Amino acid sequence: MGKKKSVVLMVLITVVLVVLTLFTACPKFWFPWNDGLKGWNAVTTEFIDFGSDYEGGYYAYYYPEGVISEAQYKNDLEAAEKALEAAEKEAAGKETEAVKKARKALEEQRTGFIRHGSLYFDKSADFITEGNEISEDFKKEIKELYAVISERFSQKGYTEYSVSLVDNYAFRVEVPSSASNYDENTAGNVNPKQTLQMFALTGELTLKLDGVEVDELAVSGDDGKASNFIKSFAVNSQFAYRYIRVSLTSKGADLIERLNAAGSIPSQSTATSQDTSKGLWLFVGEMAMMPIFSENIASSTVLKCAYNEAEANDFLQSNVIVLNSALKHGGFSFSFRDVSSEIRTQSHPYGENGAAAMLITLASLTVAAIVVAILLCKKYGVVFAYMACTYLCLTGLAMAFIVPGIFEFTLGTALVYVLGLVLMLFFHVKNYATIKGFVGLGKTVNSSVAAGYKSTMMLTVDVYAVLALAALAMLVGIAGVSTLCWQTLICLAAGALCNLLWGRVINHLLLSASKDKYEYFGLVREDDDDE
Amino acid sequence: MSKNFTAKTSPKWILWSVITAVIVLIGVVIMAIFGVNNAVNTQSCQKLVVNVQMANTFYEEERDDIEDICEKAIADAGLEAIAVSYDDVSTSEHELVYSFRLDADLTDLKDALQAELREAYPDQDFATTMSYRQSVLEKLPGGNTAFLVRNVLAGAVMAVLAFAYVSLRYKLWNGITTFVSAVATAAIACSLVVLTRVVITASVMYGVLFAMLVSIALSVLFAHKAAEEERSGGALTDAEAVSEAVPVCETIKICGGVAAALLVIGVVGIFCAANFAWFALVAAFGLLAAAYSALLLAPSVFLALRKPFAKAAAEKARYDYKKGVKQPKKEEKKEETTEEAKAE
Structure with missing residues (x-):
């Protein structure tokens, strides 16, 4: 290749790589010409989901209806006391109706609850027996629900989540802030808060037509179970869309056929609102999960519902987990109080700004690897600079965009990134040593380069291949280990690509552009001496 | 590490196997007696939640002051919080979550705290609640048992796949060496984690699997060098040939590079996020185990395996070899003596 052509190509590649590197890993900054309102957000800081190792997360308390926390109880008690005080003040010492009412409310607040640890149980709740004891059925159900909720979070794919019991009868659930950059305007964006709310559903799976449960499911006992009509739910894709595939049993197929023949299932084109009291809807407890339209009937045993953009994959996934869970385990006799007010953000117990610190560390390590390569391989080390930048861009972009749902960056991810970087540097230096060796044997630089790459190729392929297989x-x-599998594969694939192909291309271009090929490799030309 | 050293260490496979077994055994015994050192977010603990509601918007100074009062009350009660996290519920509501060990008695602290906060801020609402984490068993994703079983299974499959690849690409005994090396690395890394009482989180599993990956990569380098050594067909003894193939430089370069990176991550952790430092330590143990396996255990296992396998291969290569028929030992000896006599 000619020198000019090489220089032009190198300039183009450099420009593209610099832009991509900025796009991937440049620190966040604000544009001065926009009054500091708009700025540059790199992919790594904006789109990568960080696990709880870095950013802390969200936690929520699930209190069954009829159970309140100590803080809530004290607040309510204090409010009742203040209300009585205010009423007495207003009545000026008289026993008015308002005073009587306020006193009754305060009395109810004082005597209407049973304390258990830091929880207060409403005596009028269904699960409190006549002797003011917590019923055995409730205890049993809590135990079962604990397993069900744990299973839901496990299926969601969070690397680190926890479901723990607070004083035996309330739940504390923690999830990583995998979507700290959650934007409510982006459809289907990963939203842990939404997931926390959705996974608290404890009701039974039902099918309602115009707000009333369909006759076949309204039967009490095992015959009315939803699992008799629906086999499973799954998220599938069609072109650029995602939808929920509902697999029906033969009974379910008959039911849908009957409703369709009777014209009870509305058409999507005629449905104008999201009114859950009209049309055919799937419910979990009191929560309407999705409507079923006549267009959704794909075949006698398959419904394709809730068509949505590809970005809504995560949202649909959460729906499917809850629907399958309700299908498998049925409903529970109690529900949780509104979870949305109980969701809190949680700082990481070991320190803050972990994600920023790790990103800066990894970027510094990448730069350090480039410096080491230049020190060891002279100008051939510059090739590694291009390889390292490419590696950074490929891994960063892949981890940000390869999965639309949760793909958490954990401490393990940082390790496999470092492993890929070190392996890449190792093979680059090995190539250099081999090329140098061949030149020492008297070969020309070009043939030494070809021979050097050839001799190390099989070893490079072997190492990357066996690691990919092991990964x-x-x-x-x-949990995090299966996510780590894909992240390791991304790092290995990027490393192998750089070592086996990209590095060679860059080396070819730089070598073509260099004036002295011996100097390029840091070699000293030995003049032939006939004597 | 000179070639002489590796030539001396390579034949001692019993010694290295015993050392490996002892390290693992000590780890198992220590774990059985003392258990593991679970992290704050993976252990059973008591949580004291101080919920503060201000009549107006919170100011930084007020928040700091409340935190100081809480910390003083905890210190006065002779207790120590193992972790603290803060949460701004709203502009006027703030929560401080203090984690304590299960055996800490928080009853008095709770009342004292409430009294001190009321004294300092008579017009504000305070509530302190206590909650108990139930059990460490369900703290790991998917439940402790499921998490461990599935991920240990993943490690085992990893070793088997590496064995299959290396056996097919090189020799069967290379594959077995890779398998032994990977499994030993994982076992030693786990044992070191238990022995040093490093804080256990779900991330420890990443460190162990990472160590296995490094070990597998080093085993392939070893297999490659051994194959090259065999092809060159030099007049070296078995032990010398194996010691030549030990990837000393490669191990130092790869493990050195990763160790330097871990050092940086660890230092960043000390100043920024403590869990980085713990994790870097776990990964360093894994790296140490991988280096030990690559430099000492794998060559000795390889040498021990190579002899019988090479003998069997040589026997198969004989012109009069018949499958399932063994040559009588006496005849072998006779043949040897006649050959010696001839040579003399």
Whole structure:
């Protein structure tokens, strides 16, 4: 390749790589010409989901209806006391109706609850027996629900979540802030708060037509169970869309056929509002999950519902987890109080700004690797600078965009990034040593380069291939380990690409552009001496 | 590490196997007696939640002051919080969550705290609540048992797949060495984690699997060098040939590079996020185990396996080899003596 052509190509590649690197890993800054309102957000800070190792997360308390926290109880008590005080003040010492009412409310607040640890149980709740004891059925159900809720969060794919019991009868659930950059305007964006609310649903799966449960499911006992009519729910894709596939049993197929024949299932084109009291809807407890329209009937046993943009994958996934869970485990006799007011953000117990610190560390390590390569390989080390930037961009972009749902960046991810970087540097330096060796044997630089790459190629392929194969085994693992599998594969694929192909291309271009090929490799030309 | 050293250490496979077994055994015994050191977010603990509601918007100074009062009350009660997290519920509501060990008695502290806060801020609303984490068993994602079983299974599958690849690409005994090396690395890394009482989080599993990956990469380098050594067909003894193939420089370069990175992550952790430092330590243990396996255990296992396998391969290569028929030992000896006599 000619020098001019090489220089032009190198300039173009450099420009593209610099832009991509800025796009991927440049620190956040504000544009001065926009009054500091708009700024540059790199992919790594904006789109990567950070696990709880870095950013802390959200936690929520699930209190069953009829159970309140100590803080809530004290607040309510204090409010009742103040109300009585205000009423007495207003009545000026007289026993008015308002005073009587306020006194009754205060008395009810004082005597209407049973204390258990830091929880207060309303005596009028269904699960409190006549002897003011917590019923055995409720205890049993709480135990079962604990397993069900844990299973839901496990299926969601969070690397680190926790479901713990507070004083045996309330739940405390923690999830990583995998979507700290959650934007409510973006449809289907990962929203842990939404997930926390949705996974608190404890009701039974029902099918309602115009707000009334359909006759077949309204039967009490096992015959009325939804699992007799629906096999499973799954998220599937069609073109650029995602939808929920509902697999029906033969009974379910008959039911849908009957309703459709009777004209009870409305058409999507005629449905004008999201009114859950009209048309056919799937409910979990009192929560309407999704409507069923006549267009959704794909075949006698398959419904394709809730068509949405690809970005809504995460939202649909959460829906499907809850629907399958309700299908498998049925409903519980109690529900939780509104969870939305109980959701809190949680700082990381070991320190803040972990994500920023790790990103800066990884970027610094990448720069350090480039410096080491230049020190060891002279100008051939510049090739590594291009490889490292490419590696950074490929891994950063892939981790940000390869999965539309949760793909958490954990401490393990940082490790596999470092492993990929070190392996890339190792093979680059090995190539250099081999090329140098061939030149020492008397070969020309060009043939030494070709021979050097050839001799190290199989070893490079072997190492990357065996590591990729080993990484695939991590799919067997759960939570963060299966996510780590894909992240390891991304790092290995990027590293292998850089070592086997991209580095060679860059080297070819730089070598073509260099004036002295020996100097390029930091070699000293030995003049032939005939004597 | 000189070639002489590796030539001396390579034949001692019993010694390295015993050392490996002892390290693992000590780890198992210590774990059985003392358990593991679970992290704050993976252990059973009591949480004291101080909920503060201000009549107006919170100011930084007020928040700091309340935190100081809480910390003083905790210190006066002779207690120590193992973790603290803060949460702004709203502009006028703030929550401080203090985690204590299960055996800490918080009853008096709770009342004292409430009294001191009321004294300092008579017009504000305060509530302190206590909650107990139930059990460490369900703290890991998917439940402790499921998490461990599935991820240990993943490690085992990883070792088996590496064995299959290396066996197919190189020799069967290379594959077995890779498998042994990977499994030993994981076992030693886990044992070191238990022995040093490093804080256990779900991330420890990443460190162990990472160590296995490094070990597998080093095993492939070893297999490659061993194959090259065999192809060159030099007049070296088995032990010398194996010691030549030990990837000393490669191990130092790869492990050194990763160790330097871990050092940086650890230092950042000390100043910024303590869990980074713990995690870097776990990964460093894994790296140490991988280096030990690559430099000492794997060559000795390889050498021990190579002899019988090479003998069997040589026997198969004989012109009069018949499957399932063994040559009588006496005849072998006779043949050897006649060959020696001839040579003399």
